[in-house]
Amino acid sequence: MGLIDVKSYAAGQWISPDESARNFENAVTGDTLGRAGNGSLDVQTMLDHARNVGGPNLRKMTFHDRARLIKALATHLNSQKQALYDLSYATGGTFSDHQIDIDGGIGTMFVFASKGRREMPDSNIYLDGEVEQLSKNGTFLGQHIATSLQGVAVHINAFNFPVWGMLEKLAPTLLAGVPAIVKPATATCYVTELAVRIMLESGLLPEGALQLVSGGLGDMLDRLDCQDVVSFTGSAQTAFKLRSAPHILKNSIRFVAEQDSLNASILGPDAVVGTPEFDLFIKEVQREMTAKAGQKCTAVRRIFAPQTQVEAVIEALSARLAKTVIGDPQAKGTRMGALVSNSQKHDVLEKANIIGTEAERVYGDPENFALNNADANKGAFLPPMLYHCASPDTAERIHDTEAFGPVSTIMGYSDLEHAIRLVNRGQGSLVASVITHDPDVAREAVLGAAAFHGRLYFNNRDSMKESTGHGAPLPHLVHGGPGRAGGGEEMGGVRGVMHYMQRTAIQGSPEILSAISSKWVPGAKETPAPAHPFTRTFHELTIGETIHTAPREITLADIEHFAEFTGDTFYAHMDDAAAKRNPFFPGRVAHGYLLLSFAAGLFVEPNEGPVLANTGLDNLRFMKPVEAGDSIKVRLSVKHKTPRNEDYGEVRWHVTLTNQDDEKVAEYELLTMNAYTS
Template identity: 40%
Template sequence: MTELLPNHVAGRWQGGSGAGTPLFDPVLGTELVRVDATGLDLPAAFAFAREQGGHALRALSYRQRAGLLGAIVKVLQANRDAYYEIATANSGTVKNDSAVDIDGAIFTLGQYAKWGDALGDVRALRDGDAARLGKEPVFQSQHLQVPTQGVALFINAFNFPSWGLWEKAAPALLSGVPVIVKPATATAWLTQRMVRDVVDAGVLPAGALSVVCGSSAGLMDALQPFDVVSFTGSAETAALIRSHPAVAERSVRVNIEADSLNSALLLPGAAAGSEAFNLLVREVVREMTVKSGQKCTAIRRILVPAEVYDAAAEAIGAKLMGVTVGNPRNESVRMGSLVSRAQLNAVSEGLEALSAQTTVLYDGRNTPLIDAEPAVAACIGPVLLGARDADAAQRVHDVEVFGPVATLLPYRDLAHGIALAHRGQGSLVTSLYGSDDAALAQAALAVASSHGRVHVITPEVAQAHTGHGNVMPMSMHGGPGRAGGGSELGGLRALDFYHRRSAVQASPGVLAHLGL
């Protein structure tokens, strides 16, 4: 039997009491390790994190906790090669895609270490200026933010086992809140290994960082009123979390990132072959193929003026034709596999659901795989769909296929294109392409209400923009409506989720001693 990865809870490594769930290499089909959380005393684990980890973290200033993040960065950098090997084996990603997950996480931690250091040696944050409560300034109200005296539970998705942990943990730990992470089972190995390295390095107080691998049963039950939970995954699971007594009755704060049918919109006037047109084509192909399309921020709907629909289909298809698919260990492979055969089946089912209202413009499913057996590997080539009647193709606006799949849709005029972008019912990101600054600015304002992030690409930023699907720690990550209504990152705004706001009403002398 393969190794059973231990969990780290209550300040020590503990194995589950069951046989464990196997994790597989999605290309070779071989069993790698097993995970199991059966028999863990979760209430005791949460209590230890709250009392031991939380107390130790809150005893430190923001600057000191920023130093802890910097120490984590050094641990992760020292073990970076091992993380790449695990990502290749367990997630089936090529090196560049592993970098998005692993190096993106390290970069995010480094940013919060820098921002936290600038907050200084304080233990609470000023929230605005003091306000008079009467005619004379002898009695005032000062709003402040203090760390919540609970634990942060992360229930994460399978596609980013590294970044998904650290983009949440960085602001949580900086805030003084201990973390318990439950990674998605299919790709839990990388998360578990990173936590193991950090814990074994002794850079964090006991109880500050815990990991539970295996079933999530009982995790929500262990939450108390001052805890917070952050979930990334399906809308169905998000609904269960929102209805759980911890949230509905004990008022546990919850952040949700769910389904997202992100769009890319080419503004009118961008002719086929223009620089803006070419930038759209390049970004669509990149978003369809990075991590095999398994990104919450990937482009799913491509909105173009009706007059360039055929040219866009041809240009995108031509670039997709050059995408090699197969074993990520082969240097000639550009796109690896999905994370599992189960995910491959889900993508196939999603394509079937869309087929009734779309046509196939480019079909990479028959592309020969490199160094991979089709009957074993969870590989699929990119598929570009199209629907000439964008209004009638309702499923395209409702069904997200979480893989290398996107649909091309024509619009009549800009108002129609913007309306189609809103048909996603709330998305994490949309990207706009054009060369008219004023028109792009107005379009950005028009779509902002239903998108957490608006990424505007003009020829001037062709080499400088960070990418439609890349989530940078400086910008907000989240979206309204079906995207979950959550908000992460956005610089120090991320600390809001882990703090409680309070108003202290007192004399100026008392307020001066708050240490803000």
């Protein structure tokens, strides 16, 4: 095919490369594949378009609306992913590598869509934590909320994941209600451009929600303000240059960095040859060295094994690496493709030479290795290279040099404390793994190493069949790490969304907080229900709608019958003298669950209606014991409503039980599923 002109998408227009464009190559053949970049791109117009068009369009939508948008985009991408697979072979990756990138990115979008619907409200305001009581009588309260930033998110992505790297940032950004300008690495920007085209041509995205810069950003970062976010993935050197720019520092512009790190894997002291853990360790390390030709920010760069196991690990790992067929990623039998470019290949070799000053290469010769249907003189191919460092305590470069390719170094440790000390010398990483069947080893590793790592991955015979692997960041959990890893976090479910929102503390009366949060707060105005609330559909119910029930007396016969019927004959309900010796009770008292059962009997409407199911209760507390002769009554209020699917939504009810003296005896939140129609 002819050369690819990779375009930018700015303010609703596709912009072709100009004379300032940079060429990029086919990683397999070494031939020039295309060009990208436009030095005259109007970055201020792009920013204005995002802020003035994209942002307002997204902020009109609720979190649930945005979650549905993300799901629809993921579904559309999934239907078009073969075209992304086909194009991605030029990056040097195998089909399995493309699945990590493309399927992984689409899967991440689905997770954020699900979390947006299940963990965030059908509103524009996110409630962060519970209401804080700031006054004695509860008339002055506090609440943390989060709202969409009114700027733009600039995403600067790395070359190794042109699809996943974009989508794992884009999903939480859109869910937060913030427009994005995506800037992929030039080496693989052609794959990102296709993914962006697919999303834009779907017609699903609001105008201004997504723009693309293929090539350089120009002075865009110098035009950002306090409502903007920069999210960066790449080298520590580039991250430092960008985040330390005077304009970024002066304006306290949010800068989220996920950068290179020296991730490690520890073979536990219990995982000796012959155990399932030893075999698992070899398999995991080999996979991390060869998947995407080692071009993963989470790949294992340092391997730690008990000193007595080092030789066995080298032998077993070398044997497994020897079975890895390298070559054209489309050729039958190939298991590892090329690096992304010949310049990246040269960089890896330079870094490997530095590692070689402190370690001996025990497997893999970059000057002599077999290739499957490929030319080593043209393509960016390297074999897996395993080094052994015999003196890890005195070594320096082993612990600060990352060869971003199929290169790893094994080191021996004397005991677990020694292993942890060596692992931490990486000065912060995205992930470290520990393969062990000993829970005490896992706990000691957490206490010693967690502060230096964004993720700790433990695996053994119990979890190995379902585990996702050392190198697989999951959208449910944060992806990032301290120190050398950048100090930032990405993904992590709603935590990732919060990077694109502002947390604000609000203070006021219960009525004010209820109006802001769309969630009824005790003490706010109660609206008398026009009919029994269980006869009203999801949409008919209003926040704060309340009924007060008639009282019911609790008798000694009730308590004894409940005890006999349930088998709960705890002494506080059956033995008056024993109960009086308990500092919590005045004598025999009613069961807490008896109170809940009687409360339900007081407020439930028994006939068929919009209430489909009781799905549970939250935050149950018993405040005051109830004796025989006391009575209870119930206040039932609509606290919050959340749509769940096309037919019904969740209603959260605030339930308060009081006694004959209007003292609270119990409080909880009841969850029901209510139909939209009668």
